[in-house]
Amino acid sequence: MTRERSRSEVVFYLLKSLMISYQLWGVGSGLQLSDLSVHLRTTEARLGTALRFLWREGLVCFDEAAGTVRLSDSAARDFFRPRVA
Numbered sequence: 001m002t003r004e005r006s007r008s009e010v011v012f013y014l015l016k017s018l019m020i021s022y023q024l025w026g027v028g029s030g031l032q033l034s035d036l037s038v039h040l041r042t043t044e045a046r047l048g049t050a051l052r053f054l055w056r057e058g059l060v061c062f063d064e065a066a067g068t069v070r071l072s073d074s075a076a077r078d079f080f081r082p083r084v085a
Contacts, residue, residue, distance in 0.1 A: 010042050010050040018060065019079060022071045030068025
């Protein structure tokens with residue numbers, strides 16, 4: 001039996017996956033919602049809680065027609081903004 005990930009772990013790994021996806025494929029980087037619970041090794045309920053949290057924070061957006069989630073444009077700008085020395 002495997003240990004169930006905590007809520008914060010699910011949020012962290014989900015955000016990490018979304019950031020990697022954005023870096024690889026840019027704006028068209030949506031991840032399939034149907035695959036995420038398996039990929040993150042968590043329940044759909046816990047994934048849903050993490051997605052709602054990230055959505056309320058303005059960090060993700062959904063494409064209901066495609067069944068995908070990706071970083072929001074504002075989150076991508078904040079996360080990948082060049083650092084000023």
